[in-house]
Amino acid sequence: MTSVSIHDTGALFQIAEPTDQRRAQRRPGRGIGIDLGTTNSLVALAPHGAAPRVLRDSSGSGLVPSVVAYTTDPPLVGRAAQALQAEHPSQVLSSVKRLMGRGLADIDFAHPYHLSEETPGLLRIDVGAPVGSQADSASRRVTPTEVSAAILRELKLRAEAELGEPCDGAVITVPAYFDDAQRQATRDAGRIAGLQVYRLLAEPTAAALAYGLDRGGEGLFAVYDLGGGTFDISLLRLHKGVFQVLATGGDSALGGDDFDRALAARLLQRSGVGEPTRNQLDAARLAARAAKERLTEATATRVALPGLPELEVTRAEFEALIEPLAQRTLRACRQALKDAGLRAPELDGVVLVGGSTRVPKIRELVAETFKRPPLADIDPDEVVAWGAAIQADILSGSAREGVTLLDVVPLSLGLETMGGIVEKIIPRNATIPIAARQVFTNYAEHQTGMVIHVVQGERELARDCRSLARFDLKGIPRLPPSMARVEVTFQLDADALLTVSARELMTGVRQSVEVKPTYGLSEEEVDRLVMESLDHAGDDYARRNAAEARVELGRVVLALRTAVAEVGHLRELLPDDERAGLEAALAAADAAMADPDAAADPLNRARTALEKVSEPFARRRMERALNAGMAGKSLHDIERALADEDALQEKRAGHTPELLEPEEP
């Protein structure tokens, strides 16, 4: 017999009050907001209460393609990786977000990767050996978590280049519908990337935060978020500085990529291609995506697949194709309204998030369902990163007028009971953090342990839900049947991540709980990867040092060459033997810089040698400058001035610049 009592949270209040110096360890203004997307990722800053801004590359793009190329070691990320995708389809990974926290059995969509699952619940992707490595090089197998970590590391470096100093921590957004395994995988990726993850924030909550604060608004909002690979609907209330998620729902495997696939399949079918090759499929998908984007403005467009006759696609045809997918999102919307106990007319606004909400049919259906035109005045690609940056700024300890975000758990948490039936212990849409307590008893005196299976989902049978973890409860005292009573606490924290603790009620002794997560990396593996990433951080550091050393050496070489060109012919300044030494050192520096992979050390050595050899030359130039009455200026300015003067003299009197020299040695 077990007793369920979500509202009985036990004696929890005596433990501790938050201390006054609660933000002491934080570094205000150094929190970064990351939208870790299926197709693209973004990083944004909103330091010290500033308006959020997305960090862009030199071409002005804020979107970093969520693509990682394992053709090199360390891997390439973003646009550079994307460029290699066609050539190395199994080594260049994209849309790994769909694999996060998943097992092989969950992967019901097409992909070009070599997946394996030796450890149950932990996918690995075989990415082969780096291109150009020896034939017998070991092939590498990476988890989706590590791939995401590579993307996060890239975003972190982008932010740190902007901040000019290390960031303190990050808020990473996840689809509201992500279950525990997917959230845990995301959090682990953050740790592996060397980030302190302040919070995982639901993407729709982040979007609402960006809009809500923008407008200083109060009221009820729906956020309709259709990205590349996921769909979320959330209903939120903003009231007196508290943002409360009332209900959330969605589909973690439905997005704009499915629109592309549906259209690609139609294009191939219309072209009479029965069994497309991998290349044909890829080409069709790219063409479909481009056609989809053109159909946002146009009502018809022409599509050419390589080697096949051109086709015309109308917007109506595209809309008919995606209608069933769109209807799936609307069903989730209606369910969320029901869960929140709301009717559409009660809402104050509907916010659109995600690139796929640019599709006109989607806007039309959303407007119909919520009975109002949706809001889309913040770029739907950037709005989530904005919200994440705002929350990151608050959590970094900035004196920013913050809101308290009250999120909900998207899926019910349950325990497997006799016959594989699920007993729900935390209902979906319960505000988090929340705890459930459950009392277990022994059925025999010799029983000193039991296995507890925790699942997440709405289905009746455990096998239809997601298995989260199995717990070995040990050390139950030897007591007659039903006398031992062990209370197990299932705690969901503010990120909706589960922790379990247990105590024996007769003695009050805490029981050992051995956690075996059914999905994802074990704690030890994450720790190992964090250590490896620190090694990689060493690599990053070394690369940065080398780059700095190269710049410094280049600067010294250039200054010397300039000086030699300007005054090198004056033997009083540069005697012949010294000049020979100098030329040799310059040649050595050139040689050092010719190696593009040169580390900092040889570059720095070349610079030191150059500075040593040129020191007398520099001293004499300085003295000459002082004699010329130009103290207080930089040597370079002085020489410039002197050279100009020399040139002037030369012009004026046809004299050589020897004019200023005292006497030949």
Add this chain to the structure above:
Amino acid sequence: MSADTDPFALFDLPRRHAASRDAIEQRYLELSRAAHPDNVVGDGTAARRAAVERASAVNAAYRVLRDPVLRAEALVKLGGIDLDSTDPERGAPHPTQAFLLEMIDLRERLEDGGPDGVAALRDDVEARCDAALDAAVEALDAGEVRRAAEHLVARRYFQRFLDETDSSAP
């Protein structure tokens, strides 16, 4: 239920069923702002854990207080009867023979009725469910905890009946 886990005490509300929705919401926002774990991001494990537990208690109490049924059940529990327990003294009262016969009758009508019959039956049971809660609240207001518990047990039977017909509906 100890004083610490009395949702009424946590929200500074009188221990009675009648409650102002506004007062509950107002207090919830105040408590949430103060207790949220985001306030202690970056602090030590103990402080963060304490914040998570505090916030959990606030959320759990809010869940009970805003729901008339859970609120009534919490009052019965504070009065010494735990509806989730089978203890003969402090556990849920056993339903009467007459009540069990009433339930059997309802189940038979469910099996016999067509779609229209099921809809009418559901309306009937919904009314009985509401009436059971009203009766429980009345008993609580009169200080009769045991009688309130009996009505709440009956309400649970009606509720399960409704849940089951809901899930089997086309």
